[in-house]
Amino acid sequence: xxxxxxxTLADGLQPWSRSVQFWVRAADIxxxxxxxxxxxxxxxxxxxxEAMWERQHELAADKMYSLCSELGGLFLKAAQILGKxxxxxxxxxxxxxxxxxxxxxxxxxxVKQIIEKELCRGFDDVFERFDExxxxxxxxxxxxxxxxxxSQTNVAVKVQHPGVExxxxxDIHNLQAFVLFLQKTDIKFDLFSLTKEVEKQIGYExxxxxxxxxxERIRNxxxxxxxxxxxxxxxxxxxxxxxxxxxxxxxxxxxxxxLGNEIAKRGIDPGGKIASMAKQKILQxxxxxxxxxxxxDGFFHADPHPGNILVCKGSEVALxxxxxxxELPESLRLGYANLVLAMADNNFSRAVESYKELGICTVRNxxxxxxxxxxxxxxxxxxxxxxxxxxxxxFSEESSLNKIAVQSFPEELYSVLRTIQLLRGLSVGLxxxxxCAEQWRPIAEEALFKxxxxxxHDMTSRRRGIFSRIFRRGRD
Numbered sequence: 001x002x003x004x005x006x007x008t009l010a011d012g013l014q015p016w017s018r019s020v021q022f023w024v025r026a027a028d029i030x031x032x033x034x035x036x037x038x039x040x041x042x043x044x045x046x047x048x049x050e051a052m053w054e055r056q057h058e059l060a061a062d063k064m065y066s067l068c069s070e071l072g073g074l075f076l077k078a079a080q081i082l083g084k085x086x087x088x089x090x091x092x093x094x095x096x097x098x099x100x101x102x103x104x105x106x107x108x109x110x111v112k113q114i115i116e117k118e119l120c121r122g123f124d125d126v127f128e129r130f131d132e133x134x135x136x137x138x139x140x141x142x143x144x145x146x147x148x149x150x151s152q153t154n155v156a157v158k159v160q161h162p163g164v165e166x167x168x169x170x171d172i173h174n175l176q177a178f179v180l181f182l183q184k185t186d187i188k189f190d191l192f193s194l195t196k197e198v199e200k201q202i203g204y205e206x207x208x209x210x211x212x213x214x215x216e217r218i219r220n221x222x223x224x225x226x227x228x229x230x231x232x233x234x235x236x237x238x239x240x241x242x243x244x245x246x247x248x249x250x251x252x253x254x255x256x257x258x259l260g261n262e263i264a265k266r267g268i269d270p271g272g273k274i275a276s277m278a279k280q281k282i283l284q285x286x287x288x289x290x291x292x293x294x295x296x297d298g299f300f301h302a303d304p305h306p307g308n309i310l311v312c313k314g315s316e317v318a319l320x321x322x323x324x325x326x327e328l329p330e331s332l333r334l335g336y337a338n339l340v341l342a343m344a345d346n347n348f349s350r351a352v353e354s355y356k357e358l359g360i361c362t363v364r365n366x367x368x369x370x371x372x373x374x375x376x377x378x379x380x381x382x383x384x385x386x387x388x389x390x391x392x393x394x395f396s397e398e399s400s401l402n403k404i405a406v407q408s409f410p411e412e413l414y415s416v417l418r419t420i421q422l423l424r425g426l427s428v429g430l431x432x433x434x435x436c437a438e439q440w441r442p443i444a445e446e447a448l449f450k451x452x453x454x455x456x457h458d459m460t461s462r463r464r465g466i467f468s469r470i471f472r473r474g475r476d
Contacts, residue, residue: 015170018071022174025067029060057089065095072103073164074171074202076139080305081421097257097306103161105137111144111159118242125149126240130157136307140164140205140323145250148237155237158208158246165206172199188405197414201302205323208246212236214301214325215248221297222289230285232318251318253310256282256426262311271431278315279430284439285317287383290423291440294416295340295447298333302326302415304422306429326415332358334451336381336416337444342374343382343437344444351377359410366403376404380417383424384435 036056040049068079076099082088083096106114112123119126128149134142135156144157172195179191204210215236222229232251240247254262259279260270268274286304293300303324310318328336335357342350348370355362355373366372378384420436427434448454 015167018167018170019174021071022067022075022171023178025063026178029063029067032056032060032063054089054091057091061089061091061095064092065099068096068099071171073139073168074175076103078175080307081418103137103139103142105134105142106159106161108132110162111142114159114162115157115245118245119240128152138307138321139168146247148247153237154250155247156234156250158248160206160208160244168202169199172202188402190406190409193409193411194414194417197411200411201324201326201415204325207243208323209241209243211322211325212241212246212248214299214322217299218293218301218322218325221299222292225292225296230289230317232312232316234318234320251310251312251320253312253318255306256309256311257306257429259311259430276431279432281315282311282317283427283430283432283434286319286426287423287434287436287439289317289319290419291436291443294328294419295333295337295440295443298328298330300326300328300415300419302419304419304426306426309426324415326412328416329412332410332412334447334453336413337447338453339377339381340437340440340444341448343378344435344441346374348374358413359408360406360413361408363405363407364403365405369404372403376406378437381420382435382437383420383427384437385424385428385433 033056036052040052043049043052064079064082068075079096079099083093083099088096115126116123123130126149127146129147131145134144136143139161141158141160144159146155146157147153148155176192176195176199179187179195183189183191215233219229219233219235222231222233234248234251237247237249259282263270263275263278286309290300290304301319301322301324303321304319308319308321310320312318335354338350338357339354341347342354351374352370354377362373362376364372423436445454
């Protein structure tokens with residue numbers, strides 16, 4: 001009785017404990033950067049300033065790693081975004097990239113109980129073999145490899161962690177309060193709207209029935225749009241899906257973050273021509289997939305972080321985890337198609353028109369507003385890195401956000417923004433600099449043409465053969 005009371009008390013205090021830990025750690029990291037900013041501003045020597053910032057990045061990376069790994073939940077998802085090589089300092093990337101699929105695993109006894117309860121069958125009646133060590137454990141669920149007794153099929157069994165949904169809601173509310181503070185003090189961007197969309201998407205991730213339907217819908221679409229689908233999508237095992245358990249086809253492959261090591265193991269130079277061709281094929285297939293999903297269907301997988309991408313035989317790609325999917329309203333799908341053309345053509349007036357259509361409200365603080373607006377568009381919605389630039393920090397002095405403040409940003413568009421940022425991180429990690437806007441141009445033109453917003457003679461992609469030279473300009 002006493003032990004039960006203690007457990008109830010501990011469960012009741014856990015949200016408060018998480019909130020206190022978050023605010024203490026977030027304030028420590030934020031204060032460290034503000035102090036470094038003041039100190040660096042007093043130093044004239046460039047090399048000394050850079051050394052000061054490098055040291056600060058290393059200190060902050062250790063603290064952010066502790067926050068994300070110890071609190072887990074939503075903060076593991078934050079690590080996936082903050083650990084991108086094109087966005088964060090190298091010290092952050094080195095630390096945070098190790099957190100993919102590193103969430104604490106649910107005990108195997110609990111996993112078996114959940115499976116039996118959800119599938120209404122005896123565990124041993126369903127599985128001939130079940131690996132107790134999970135293949136991966138993320139913030140919401142963990143995945144085990146198993147073999148079905150009835151069909152002798154190798155499957156992946158995704159099981160939801162019990163009790164984490166409420167804690168993630170606590171985390172998102174703390175994060176929303178923090179970004180409101182940042183908007184008032186440091187960042188001229190409507191981050192709060194983005195966190196509202198994150199809150200909505202996280203709620204969806206806890207419904208595996210919805211995820212299974214999304215997998216089938218996207219697979220059917222890619223199959224109908226291509227002679228051969230550009231990516232593999234696991235098949236759902238019928239009658240083995242509930243809100244908390246999802247059984248699907250197991251796909252063999254190498255996580256894309258381990259691709260360099262795998263290539264080296266086979267005696268191939270990771271920086272050589274063969275490896276470069278394989279990487280280009282991988283990125284080409286991923287980018288084609290996302291162009292069709294976003295611009296053609298308006299329904300897309302919205303979580304292409306490295307832990308969700310496998311490289312299979314022949315440099316084929318498998319796209320996993322459909323917990324985060326997004327369906328764009330028709331107006332936003334076409335508005336984004338218009339913006340893709342603006343970026344591909346460096347068309348200032350079309351970019352301004354697209355912002356109005358998308359509902360992105362900005363305030364210009366510079367004389368060359370249209371130029372900076374197009375530059376901001378490329379930073380947010382294209383994968384190409386500017387020449388000589390390795391990190392696109394929204395907080396740097398050169399950032400377009402210092403010249404154009406984004407006062408309001410549609411929540412519905414956040415998933416597109418996040419997807420582009422993750423694709424750019426992948427391309428930087430693979431060492432390939434390219435423009436997804438250029439690759440998506442024919443798909444965007446087709447979408448606008450079918451909607452009656454573009455005439456046939458304006459569809460320049462087919463005349464120029466743009467799609468056939470996807471990466472020609474992206475090797476710098």
